[in-house]
Amino acid sequence: MAVYTEVSVEDLDALLAKYDIGQVLAFKGIAEGVENSNFYLGTDKAQYILTLYEKRVAAGDLPFFLGLMEHLAQKGVNCPLPVHDLDGRILQTLAGRPAAFVTFLSGYSLKRPQPVHCHSLGEAIARLHLAGRDFTLHRDNALSVAGWQELFASIEGLADRLVPKISLSLVRHLDDIAAHWPSKLPQGVIHADLFPDNVFFLDNRVSGLIDFYFACNDLFAYDLAICMNAWCFELDGAFNVTKARALFAGYNSVRALDDAEVAALPLLAKGAAIRFFLTRAYDWFNTPDNAFVKRKDPMEYWRKLAFHDGVKHAGAYGL
Amino acid sequence: MAVYTEVSVEDLDALLAKYDIGQVLAFKGIAEGVENSNFYLGTDKAQYILTLYEKRVAAGDLPFFLGLMEHLAQKGVNCPLPVHDLDGRILQTLAGRPAAFVTFLSGYSLKRPQPVHCHSLGEAIARLHLAGRDFTLHRDNALSVAGWQELFASIEGLADRLVPKISLSLVRHLDDIAAHWPSKLPQGVIHADLFPDNVFFLDNRVSGLIDFYFACNDLFAYDLAICMNAWCFELDGAFNVTKARALFAGYNSVRALDDAEVAALPLLAKGAAIRFFLTRAYDWFNTPDNAFVKRKDPMEYWRKLAFHDGVKHAGAYGL
The missing domain is CATH 3.30.200.20 (Phosphorylase Kinase; domain 1)
Incomplete structure (x- = not known):
């Protein structure tokens, strides 16, 4: 920044x-x-x-x-x-x-959001999804399934520097996710980058959403999956199901996820994890040492991918 | 920044x-x-x-x-x-x-200050000098004559990478300036770093001075010499005597420079030029490429040094 x-x-x-x-x-x-x-x-x-x-x-x-x-x-x-x-x-x-x-929006971003913040965030995402329904412009998500394949191709020769043989595993995950990616879920405008940096709070409630420069048309539940990955893991990598439950409860209180969306969440969460793994890995190999921008560790998202890979049912997310 | x-x-x-x-x-x-x-x-x-x-x-x-x-x-x-x-x-x-x-101070810094701003700046510096007279703490200027010798020693082997044989010329200037540096001029607390970044304006008048982290006890006229170098040269290296005249007129309207201070200005200006040449050269050789901080060209200050070296009398500054 x-x-x-x-x-x-x-x-x-x-x-x-x-x-x-x-x-x-x-x-x-x-x-x-x-x-x-x-x-x-x-x-x-x-x-x-x-x-x-x-x-x-x-x-x-x-x-x-x-x-x-x-x-x-x-x-x-x-x-x-x-x-x-x-x-x-x-x-x-x-x-x-x-x-x-x-x-200018009042409020400030949080470094260590708590369940109460995740609940308010869930409400805010649902309101964003509903409010965007009659927006007439359209923008495809360049960083969805097809984009991941392109990103992977650009780092394929380098990825194994992160972990030996990670490429093999990546190919398998990418193929698996692409083969099962849902196309019929409710969709519309999503933010697609609602990390804690981009959400302001006042009095423990969302006071503002910023940085819409990845916004696009895609699955609503995928936006939630991105948020779950960004907000519901602790610094040590542990998944905090209380935060996830709060996030989904907040969302459901404004716009109820349907059964197909809930069922797709583990796969969407794997996709969201691989999307940020790939962009971070790309930046990792393409940002010089000592550069203006601090590089973010791609492996954080590899571990999130592994977590979701072990999830068989959205019940694991508190749903 | x-x-x-x-x-x-x-x-x-x-x-x-x-x-x-x-x-x-x-x-x-x-x-x-x-x-x-x-x-x-x-x-x-x-x-x-x-x-x-x-x-x-x-x-x-x-x-x-x-x-x-x-x-x-x-x-x-x-x-x-x-x-x-x-x-x-x-x-x-x-x-x-x-x-x-x-x-928080209202106002904003200027990139291309005009004579009217230099006049207001001169007044503000004089007020700062007068207001600091009864401040009881003392801090020597670590970046005065003795400090320059140390800085030079740390880059002596590298300086010629900027311009062949610049070291020889630097030694001559440093010795000359040290031999003639005045010690009896009026002194007190100076800001010592009043570059345009550190001065806020509103309605063409100084509304605030910031960044006091080089402030020290030293010659008042040396503070003005630093400002003259920072405010009265154009981007193409030309000295703008109208701006200098405005700077000194503003200063004199609040605290009149005495004859000895005026006479010493060409030498003080050379000292001020060599001080920023040396710190910039040090940073030039000690800041990695692509670093967080943008390096500033030391040669800008070498050219200012050369200008003042050709000045025999402060009349050249509009005084």
Whole structure:
């Protein structure tokens, strides 16, 4: 988490003239989001976040991401609301990069969320899924089953450096997951990256969801599987079934999972584990030592994959 | 500029209980200051900055730095005011590092300051110098003449990689500057690092000075020489005498430089140039490629040194 592109208030001046957002009182780069450069902007009217989209976000996807945030915010989801300029535009160019202002959300992310937070998160995900149903734009999930095969191909020769013969095991898991991946479950817009960094809390309740730059159309239950992996394992690798039960109970209290979704959860959780294993492994081999971005250990997700591989029924998740 | 140490609100909890600064509404790492980790903290009462002091700041110097900020703020200088806990303490420990909360200053730093800003800066420096006169703690400037010799010794074998035979020229300058360095000029507490990053403006006037972690006791005019080097050269290396004239006029309007100070300015400016050349050269050779911190070009300061070497009289600075 860092600021990749430096921006000064002078750089902003021409852009701010197009907006009715008040006089600048403070402007600072902030460490938020993994892929983009973000800035805190305080004016005499309100607080905002300015995001510059760096190269890992495809410019062609921005209308989907920004349109989705606007759609969700208007439906009452606590997510950043893109700010329109006086001509009605959201997307700008700054320092050679696509850029947008969004509203500032109160709250803070948690490093060690508890069951109460997982319950509130489950409710928030369900509300997001329901609110996104009538969003008209569509974005395929580039990091779903077909994408994993491509990612694996790009690291196949390197993966065994992590653990000898892990490639063989990976091929088997990928084939198995692809063969059984469900296609008929309820689907719609999912966040697809709701790690604790991207969820703000106030008074133990979700106050905001941020960083929609992996959002896409996919299975609702897959979004939950991603969250279960990110929120319900302890640092020592232990699965915390109390947190998982709270997550699913929160979700079910707003939108009830159907039987097919529940039955598919162990497989979806394996898929979610392999997706983050693969992107982390890719970054592991493609990020120089001492780089700006701290690499995350792919093996954490390999162990989560192994856990779910031993799960025969979603009852193991407290369901 | 980056966040070196990650801190979550949970990490903060025990610490915040010792303070009467309200309920947390937002907490984010910010890119401010070069050496330390800084966080924006918004509460229902006010805004604050939390600083974690990383290894390049000596813990033994913190009472000087924090005491100075408190002293200056109480004298009306717009600088961060350290916040006391309920037991009256400023300095804490967080994530294994010394840490302190200070008040949040409105304003923003400029990338391309104009003469009007240099004038306001001159006034602010003079006010800082006057306000510091009755501060009772003392800190020698570790990066003055004697320190430069040490720094040079540490890079002597490497310097010629920047430009062939630059070492020979460096030795000559260092000896010359040391032989003529003034000792009897007016002195007191100086900031010693007032680069544009460390000065906030609102409505074209200085609204705040930050980052006092090089502050020390030294010649007042040396502080101005550092500023002249940092504020009065254009990106193409040209010296902007209009900005220098504005800087000195602003200073003189609050505290008049005496004749000896004016006469010493070309030499002090050479010293200020060599000080930043040396620290940048040291970092150049000791920072890995792709590191977290972007290296700054030492040669920028070599060219400033060469400019001042051709100045025979402070009239060249508009004085």
